[in-house]
Amino acid sequence: MFRRTVLAALAATVALTLAGCGDDTPAASSPSDSPSAAASLSGTVNVFAAASLTESFTQIGKDFEAAHPGVKVTFNFAGSSALAQQINQGAPADVFASAAPKNMDQVTDKNSPTTFVTNTLEIAVPPGNPAKITGLKDFGDKSKKIALCAPQVPCGAASETVFKAAGGTPQPDSLEQDVKAALTKVSLGEVDASLVYKTDVQAAKGKVEGIEFPEASEAVNKYPIATLTKAPNADGAKAFVDYVLSDKGKAVLTAAGFATP
Amino acid sequence: MSRRSRSTIGRLPLVLLLPALLGLAFLLIPLVGLLAKAPWSTLPSRLFSTDVWDALRLSLLCATAATAMCMVLGIPLAWLLARAPIPGRGVIRALVTVPLVLPPVVGGVALLLVLGRRGLVGQHLDAWFGISLPFTTAGVIVAEAFVAMPFLVISVEGALRAADPRYEEAAATLGAGRWLTFRRVTLPSIAPGVVAGAVLCWARALGEFGATITFAGNFPGRTTTMPLAVYLALETDPDVAVVLSLVLLIVSVVVLASLRERWISGLR
Numbered sequence: 001m002f003r004r005t006v007l008a009a010l011a012a013t014v015a016l017t018l019a020g021c022g023d024d025t026p027a028a029s030s031p032s033d034s035p036s037a038a039a040s041l042s043g044t045v046n047v048f049a050a051a052s053l054t055e056s057f058t059q060i061g062k063d064f065e066a067a068h069p070g071v072k073v074t075f076n077f078a079g080s081s082a083l084a085q086q087i088n089q090g091a092p093a094d095v096f097a098s099a100a101p102k103n104m105d106q107v108t109d110k111n112s113p114t115t116f117v118t119n120t121l122e123i124a125v126p127p128g129n130p131a132k133i134t135g136l137k138d139f140g141d142k143s144k145k146i147a148l149c150a151p152q153v154p155c156g157a158a159s160e161t162v163f164k165a166a167g168g169t170p171q172p173d174s175l176e177q178d179v180k181a182a183l184t185k186v187s188l189g190e191v192d193a194s195l196v197y198k199t200d201v202q203a204a205k206g207k208v209e210g211i212e213f214p215e216a217s218e219a220v221n222k223y224p225i226a227t228l229t230k231a232p233n234a235d236g237a238k239a240f241v242d243y244v245l246s247d248k249g250k251a252v253l254t255a256a257g258f259a260t261p
Numbered sequence: 262m263s264r265r266s267r268s269t270i271g272r273l274p275l276v277l278l279l280p281a282l283l284g285l286a287f288l289l290i291p292l293v294g295l296l297a298k299a300p301w302s303t304l305p306s307r308l309f310s311t312d313v314w315d316a317l318r319l320s321l322l323c324a325t326a327a328t329a330m331c332m333v334l335g336i337p338l339a340w341l342l343a344r345a346p347i348p349g350r351g352v353i354r355a356l357v358t359v360p361l362v363l364p365p366v367v368g369g370v371a372l373l374l375v376l377g378r379r380g381l382v383g384q385h386l387d388a389w390f391g392i393s394l395p396f397t398t399a400g401v402i403v404a405e406a407f408v409a410m411p412f413l414v415i416s417v418e419g420a421l422r423a424a425d426p427r428y429e430e431a432a433a434t435l436g437a438g439r440w441l442t443f444r445r446v447t448l449p450s451i452a453p454g455v456v457a458g459a460v461l462c463w464a465r466a467l468g469e470f471g472a473t474i475t476f477a478g479n480f481p482g483r484t485t486t487m488p489l490a491v492y493l494a495l496e497t498d499p500d501v502a503v504v505l506s507l508v509l510l511i512v513s514v515v516v517l518a519s520l521r522e523r524w525i526s527g528l529r
Contacts, residue, residue, distance in 0.1 A: 079496070184370065
């Protein structure tokens with residue numbers, strides 16, 4: 001019963017958030033006897049999510065399945081632009097969680113999206129920081145091996161923004177195709193430093209070290225989530241989004257290094 | 262020759278012809294999709310970007326160098342597998358195909374673990390000679406050669422096994438050494454197999470993406486080959502990706518069709 005109450009309350013909260021009323025509505029104010037979505041939930045919820053959500057959404061999916069016996073969550077993790085293309089080409093997705101508003105905009109058949117987390121860049125260095133990297137200025141040092149994300153992908157675009165803010169020109173040795181590739185180059189010690197997301201540093205704890213830098217606040221990456229209008233499992237989709245936006249969902253995401261808006 | 266081939270066509274059984282045509286269609290239909298999607302009106306202006314030519318030049322250079330490297334190392338390896346009485350030949354033959362089975366990205370990571378700056382061999386290369394392969398054009402060639410070499414080895418080995426060893430024996434009885442026999446008798450007799458292997462090897466190297474981007478990274482003019490440029494273009498402008506793919510396809514088909522005809526006709 002408690003679970004149902006929470007869910008109904010969350011559903012109400014989300015509805016309000018989507019209507020633009022902010023997400024500070026106290027959950028307790030919702031009526032406890034409102035019809036629960038949980039009762040009718042069944043089948044599979046297909047969630048298309050940005051690759052950077054892999055760890056946290058896998059956990060949220062397990063928690064969600066535990067909270068809703070009989071529902072199965074399947075994930076398709078990939079780059080946001082690839083996912084947007086797949087959805088527009090008719091892939092049977094119920095929920096889309098994108099790593100950038102731009103890719104969410106590309107999807108035509110969706111209900112109005114909500115920003116559920118934000119992510120900022122951090123400098124990643126191999127354990128022990130062998131090249132003594134201290135800040136963005138070291139990225140302009142030609143003697144250091146540097147990998148950045150390619151400007152075509154979101155982390156690369158964010159990197160360009162922070163370098164513009166810092167006023168330096170980076171001298172990268174490689175422009176990686178995605179943030180995980182950049183992280184791999186650091187964890188293998190092939191480069192002295194890279195710019196990746198806080199969540200990536202968190203996920204690779206022990207294999208890389210993170211260094212915060214002030215310009216990171218210039219490029220805050222917003223993650224929107226939305227249910228899709230052609231969702232085969234509309235109820236499941238809504239319940240999953242509600243769960244992501246719930247305190248339980250947020251706790252998992254925060255632990256992974258995301259900030260919640 | 263022509264009479265024989267005509268009579269063969271006349272007897273073509275439907276049970277072979279039908280799946281053959283289906284197979285051809287299956288291979289060509291994705292290409293039709295690319296052609297249909299191509300932004301023909303803006304195509305010329307998109308082609309006049311120096312990035313495209315840089316990437317194409319680098320692709321052709323690296324694929325050719327990788328093929329050369331594969332031939333230098335792969336033909337002797339194929340010979341070893343086909344002719345030398347070595348123990349555990351079956352196992353070695355299976356190991357040769359590892360790069361075919363390995364997802365290329367994993368192959369790239371494996372190369373980093375061995376030849377990278379902190380790799381088993383790479384750390385010594387770096388410390389003793391100051392050589393660091395990752396993020397260099399040489400790194401692209403190494404990655405492509407790693408992935409493409411099995412194609413060459415397998416075709417050449419097949420040709421060696423099919424070749425009649427009596428010619429080599431005859432050469433040996435006439436006093437030719439093993440190296441001379443290999444060069445003057447064995448190699449010419451397996452030439453079509455070598456050409457077929459080299460063609461496969463070159464084509465595979467030209468399209469290589471995963472191992473290249475993992476091992477050599479991506480930097481325009483240095484390691485950005487066409488497949489890498491296509492992948493990154495797909496992130497922002499799928500139309501450009503289609504154009505780049507078409508350029509790569511056309512160039513490779515033209516090169517392969519013209520070279521293969523010349524090589525084979527010249528050798529026979």
